Amino acid sequence: MASTILPLELIDRCIGSKIWVIMKSDREFTGTLMGFDDFVNMVLTDVTEYQVTEDGIVSNSLGKTLLNGSNIAMLIPGGEGPEKAES
Amino acid sequence: MASTILPLELIDRCIGSKIWVIMKSDREFTGTLMGFDDFVNMVLTDVTEYQVTEDGIVSNSLGKTLLNGSNIAMLIPGGEGPEKAES
Amino acid sequence: MASTILPLELIDRCIGSKIWVIMKSDREFTGTLMGFDDFVNMVLTDVTEYQVTEDGIVSNSLGKTLLNGSNIAMLIPGGEGPEKAES
Amino acid sequence: MASTILPLELIDRCIGSKIWVIMKSDREFTGTLMGFDDFVNMVLTDVTEYQVTEDGIVSNSLGKTLLNGSNIAMLIPGGEGPEKAES
Amino acid sequence: MASTILPLELIDRCIGSKIWVIMKSDREFTGTLMGFDDFVNMVLTDVTEYQVTEDGIVSNSLGKTLLNGSNIAMLIPGGEGPEKAES
Amino acid sequence: MASTILPLELIDRCIGSKIWVIMKSDREFTGTLMGFDDFVNMVLTDVTEYQVTEDGIVSNSLGKTLLNGSNIAMLIPGGEGPEKAES
Amino acid sequence: MASTILPLELIDRCIGSKIWVIMKSDREFTGTLMGFDDFVNMVLTDVTEYQVTEDGIVSNSLGKTLLNGSNIAMLIPGGEGPEKAES
Numbered sequence: 001m002a003s004t005i006l007p008l009e010l011i012d013r014c015i016g017s018k019i020w021v022i023m024k025s026d027r028e029f030t031g032t033l034m035g036f037d038d039f040v041n042m043v044l045t046d047v048t049e050y051q052v053t054e055d056g057i058v059s060n061s062l063g064k065t066l067l068n069g070s071n072i073a074m075l076i077p078g079g080e081g082p083e084k085a086e087s
Numbered sequence: 088m089a090s091t092i093l094p095l096e097l098i099d100r101c102i103g104s105k106i107w108v109i110m111k112s113d114r115e116f117t118g119t120l121m122g123f124d125d126f127v128n129m130v131l132t133d134v135t136e137y138q139v140t141e142d143g144i145v146s147n148s149l150g151k152t153l154l155n156g157s158n159i160a161m162l163i164p165g166g167e168g169p170e171k172a173e174s
Numbered sequence: 175m176a177s178t179i180l181p182l183e184l185i186d187r188c189i190g191s192k193i194w195v196i197m198k199s200d201r202e203f204t205g206t207l208m209g210f211d212d213f214v215n216m217v218l219t220d221v222t223e224y225q226v227t228e229d230g231i232v233s234n235s236l237g238k239t240l241l242n243g244s245n246i247a248m249l250i251p252g253g254e255g256p257e258k259a260e261s
Numbered sequence: 262m263a264s265t266i267l268p269l270e271l272i273d274r275c276i277g278s279k280i281w282v283i284m285k286s287d288r289e290f291t292g293t294l295m296g297f298d299d300f301v302n303m304v305l306t307d308v309t310e311y312q313v314t315e316d317g318i319v320s321n322s323l324g325k326t327l328l329n330g331s332n333i334a335m336l337i338p339g340g341e342g343p344e345k346a347e348s
Numbered sequence: 349m350a351s352t353i354l355p356l357e358l359i360d361r362c363i364g365s366k367i368w369v370i371m372k373s374d375r376e377f378t379g380t381l382m383g384f385d386d387f388v389n390m391v392l393t394d395v396t397e398y399q400v401t402e403d404g405i406v407s408n409s410l411g412k413t414l415l416n417g418s419n420i421a422m423l424i425p426g427g428e429g430p431e432k433a434e435s
Numbered sequence: 436m437a438s439t440i441l442p443l444e445l446i447d448r449c450i451g452s453k454i455w456v457i458m459k460s461d462r463e464f465t466g467t468l469m470g471f472d473d474f475v476n477m478v479l480t481d482v483t484e485y486q487v488t489e490d491g492i493v494s495n496s497l498g499k500t501l502l503n504g505s506n507i508a509m510l511i512p513g514g515e516g517p518e519k520a521e522s
Numbered sequence: 523m524a525s526t527i528l529p530l531e532l533i534d535r536c537i538g539s540k541i542w543v544i545m546k547s548d549r550e551f552t553g554t555l556m557g558f559d560d561f562v563n564m565v566l567t568d569v570t571e572y573q574v575t576e577d578g579i580v581s582n583s584l585g586k587t588l589l590n591g592s593n594i595a596m597l598i599p600g601g602e603g604p605e606k607a608e609s
Contacts, residue, residue, distance in 0.1 A: 004102055005121045007128035007153055015526055024112065024158060025546065025595065034527045040128075040155075041529035041562075066529055066597050068562075071546060073112065075153045091189055092208045094215035094240055111199065111245060127242075160199065162240045178276055179295045181302035181327055198286065198332060214329075247286065249327050265363055266382045268389035268414055285373065285419060301389075301416075334373065336414050352450055353469045355476040355501055372460065372506060388503075421460065423501050439537055440556045442563035442588055459547065459593060475563075475590075508547065510588050 010077065011036055019044070020079025023071050027051070030081040031065065040069035050082050057083050097164065098123055106131070107166025110158050114138070117168040118152065127156035137169050144170050184251065185210055193218075194253025197245050201225070204255040205239065214243035224256050231257050271338065272297055280305070281340025284332050288312070291342040292326065301330035311343050318344050358425065359384055367392070368427025371419050375399070378429040379413065388417035398430050405431050445512065446471055454479070455514025458506050462486070465516040466500065475504035485517050492518050532599065533558055541566070542601025545593050549573070552603040553587065562591035572604050579605050 014033045021029045021042065028051075031044030047062040059081070101120045108116045108129065115138075118131030134149040146168070188207045195203045195216065202225075205218030221236040233255070275294045282290045282303065289312075292305030308323040320342070362381045369377045369390065376399075379392030395410040407429070449468045456464045456477065463486075466479030482497040494516070536555045543551045543564065550573075553566030569584040581603070 005130045007122065007124050007130055009122070010130050010151070010153055023595065024155075025548075026112075027595070035529065035531070037529050043527045043529055043532050062598055062601070064532070064599055066532055066599075068546075068595055070157075070592075071595050073110065073114070073155055073158050076149055077151055077153075079149070092217045094209065094211050094217055096209070097217050097238070097240055111242075113199075157244075160197065160201070160242055160245050163236055164238055164240075166236070179304045181296065181298050181304055183296070184304050184325070184327055198329075200286075244331075247284065247288070247329055247332050250323055251325055251327075253323070266391045268383065268385050268391055270383070271391050271412070271414055285416075287373075331418075334371065334375070334416055334419050337410055338412055338414075340410070353478045355470065355472050355478055357470070358478050358499070358501055372503075374460075418505075421458065421462070421503055421506050424497055425499055425501075427497070440565045442557065442559050442565055444557070445565050445586075445588055459590075461547075505592075508545065508549070508590055508593050511584055512586055512588075514584070 008038075008040075011040065011042075011075070014075075014077045018078055018080075020076040020081050021067060021072055022074050022076075023067070024073045025071065028082055029062075029065070029067070030079060031062075034064075036069070040072060042067045042069065042072070048081065052082065059083070095125075095127075098127065098129075098162070101162075101164045105165055105167075107163040107168050108154060108159060109161050109163075110154070111160045112158065115169055116149075116152070116154070117166060118149075121151075123156070127159060129154045129156065129159070135168065139169065146170070182212075182214075185214065185249070188249075188251045192252055192254075194250040194255050195241060195246060196248050196250075197241070198247045199245065202256055203236075203239070203241070204253060208238075210243075214246060216241045216243065216246070222255065226256070233257070269299075269301075272301065272303075272336070275336075275338045279339055279341075281337040281342050282328060282333055283335050283337075284328070285334045286332065289343055290323075290326070290328070291340060295325075298330075301333060303328045303330065303333070309342065313343070320344070356386075356388075359388065359390075359423070362423075362425045366426055366428075368424040368429050369415060369420060370422050370424075371415070372421045373419065376430055377410075377413070377415070378427060382412075384417075388420060390415045390417065390420070396429065400430065407431070443473075443475075446475065446477075446510070449510075449512045453513055453515075455511040455516050456502060456507055457509050457511075458502070459508045460506065463517055464497075464500070464502070465514060466497075469499075471504070475507060477502045477504065477507070483516065487517065494518070530560075530562075533562065533564075533597070536597075536599045540600055540602075542598040542603050543589060543594060544596050544598075545589070546595045547593065550604055551584075551587070551589070552601060553584075556586075558591070562594060564589045564591065564594070570603065574604065581605070 019033050031047035034043040036042045045064045047065040049060045051058045106120050118134035121130040123129045132151045134152040136147045138145045193207050205221035208217040210216045219238045221239040223234045225232045280294050292308035295304040297303045306325045308326040310321045312319045367381050379395035382391040384390045393412045395413040397408045399406045454468050466482035469478040471477045480499045482500040484495045486493045541555050553569035556565040558564045567586045569587040571582045573580045
């Protein structure tokens with residue numbers, strides 16, 4: 001049976017790698033995880049934001065960014081963002 | 088009389104098996120449960136996301152995913168997702 | 175005077191019997207209560223979900239289900255669900 | 262000067278009598294209060310639900326009901342519900 | 349310099365007098381404050397509710413009422429309600 | 436380097452002076468701060484409320500007012516309100 | 523491997539420098555960070571607010587401002603605001 005992985009363990013393993021974060025407000029980001037705290041507030045670098053518009057997905061570079069953990073709906077380790085997910 | 092099952096007990100029994108998760112935002116996922124914590128944050132693998140669109144249900148593979156427990160409305164052990172539920 | 179009943183007492187008495195649960199998101203379920211915890215997270219079995227659509231009430235079988243207590247608006251012991259309530 | 266009444270004192274005095282409860286979701290109920298807890302979760306019996314529709318107020322009998330205190334906006338001891346309030 | 353007044357001090361001074369309460373849901377009430385607790389749940393008597401409709405402000409008498417403190421946006425000691433405020 | 440100012444320090448310095456408060460519900464007020472507590476519930480006096488309508492900004496005098504801290508989005512010490520900000 | 527940065531560490535490093543803050547209500551600000559507390563309530567000075575309107579982005583100077591931490595969705599150290607991000 002596959003070993004159990006606790007949520008904070010999974011996030012800890014993502015430090016230094018790319019993750020895809022989806023907020024409760026439906027904003028989406030990819031970036032490299034640099035750190036997080038017990039509230040799952042996250043520091044990402046090399047951040048790209050994706051906004052779903054009528055003309056398709058628009059992406060936007062933001063550099064280093066801090067995301068409020070209480071606003072995060074889900075995260076995907078190694079995720080490439082919505083563009084790659086749908087292509 | 089059927090024995091009583093506590094919520095965290097039920098989730099614990101799901102580790103290693105498929106579950107169907109419905110979020111407060113109406114996003115729906117199926118995947119194999121790998122772990123969870125006291126806030127019912129969940130690590131799933133082999134994840135499929137279902138989005139109800141005008142053209143019916145669109146599904147999308149996401150791989151390993153962490154879901155924020157505060158955003159989960161309900162979960163169905165062994166659930167196959169909306170497609171199977173309605174077919 | 176009718177004796178006082180505390181909320182958790184009422185729920186405890188429902189274990190093993192049918193209840194009708196209405197969520198803050200207006201989703202409605204009936205099912206047999208198998209267990210609950212202090213946050214009123216609930217494990218139900220033989221679950222039917224009711225969705226109010228333009229064509230009337232559509233019901234859908236879900237089997238065993240865990241409901242997030244923070245999302246429950248109200249519950250009706252022995253309730254038969256919206257169809258019976260309105261017929 | 263009229264004596265001061267604390268909120269939980271007021272509710273305690275309502276046990277065994279009719280009250281009108283209005284939820285944050287605008288759902289409205291009358292019923293006899295059978296019990297409540299520190300979170301103001303409430304057990305009511307002989308419950309009538311009122312729904313404001315385009316054709317006026319529709320009422321619906323529900324029997325014994327548990328209301329989630331965090332969803333209650335206001336309550337009116339001895340209240341007869343919206344119909345009486347407006348007639 | 350005018351002396352400092354703490355919020356709960358201000359409410360305490362209002363006991364026995366008229367106040368205007370505006371809820372987060374935009375419902376508005378005036379009434380005489382009879383008591384309150386640490387969560388600013390409030391007992392009012394001689395209560396009038398004001399609803400802003402297309403035809404202007406409609407008022408409605410409710411008698412004694414308990415308001416859920418978590419739903420209160422603001423309160424105005426001695427306030428006469430929206431009608432007086434706009435005339 | 437400009438000295439650091441902590442949030443509650445900033446508010447404390449505003450006692451006796453005018454501030455502009457914007458709520459999460461987009462209601463806006465100016466008034467003189469008379470006091471506040473740890474939850475940033477605030478007592479203001481000489482209060483003016485601003486409502487953005489199709490015909491522009493409508494202002495309304497409210498006298499002494501208590502604002503629920505959990506509903507405050509931001510505050511601007513010495514702020515004159517939306518009219519001055521946009522003229 | 524890049525060193526780990528904790529969220530509050532990142533914010534602490536921003537004291538005295540420009541940051542771009544995006545609220546859960548989609549309001550956006552840039553300004554110089556003067557201080558913050560454990561709830562990530564923030565004091566900014568030389569603040570500009572950006573509002574996305576049909577005619578494009580409108581900016582507005584606000585001077586010193588206190589932002590409620592519970593309403594902050596994300597922040598970008600050194601961020602120049604939406605105008606620069608999209609040009």
